[in-house]
Amino acid sequence: MTDTTSKAGKEYLDPRKELDESGRPRLRSRELFYSGRVIFEEGDQGQHAYYIEKGRVEISVRAGSHRVVVSELGSGEVFGEMALLSNQRRAATVKAMEDTTVTVISQNELQKKLGKIEDVVIRSLIFLLIDRLKKANKGQAQQYTRLADFQDRMMGIHHRIDKEFDEKQREAMREEIAPLLGQLEAVLDKYAQRKQKA
Secondary structure: OOOEEEEOOEEEEOHHHOEOOOOOEOOOEEEEEOOOOEEEOOOOOOOEEEEEEEOEEEEEEEEOOEEEEEEEEEOOOEEOHHHHHHOOOOOOEEEEOOOEEEEEEEHHHHHHHHHOOOOHHHHHHHHHHHHHHHHHHHHHHHHHHHHHHHHHHHHHHHHHHHHHOOHHHHHHHHHHHHHHHHHHHHHHHHHHHHHHHO
């Protein structure tokens, strides 16, 4: 039996309130991560998932030479579950943005829960959804890499213009480039609107 807590009108499972077979609260490990502390790094082996009791975390990925923040999570949300579900290394780095208290969920505990699902169809559906989520995460990581490459190229162009051209040439170039920047902004606006609809 698992209780739920409400956050902004949504219901979230609260693993602290889960009861064992005898109806007593099941004890879970808790950890406190101080603001700025890295909880785990991209590439680490994943042994635990974390339920945020209180606080906020930042999730980021490496994309080329850059680190891109992909999400922020707060109370009532879970992170680190993908490494447990897929037996792969951590796909992102998670850092506490403020003092953050978490409930630790072990891989063994999760496997026991999944093993208790008797309905073969439901169990198959869960693993299918996990597989689709892994593929979606992989596609998202490729997008971050392309974005980082684009940023690197733009920085290279900016550096080259500053280094190779005097102020008069840069001014002439700005006038010529202005329409291209307008087109680029239109493309960025289009993608931002698509993201909001998704």
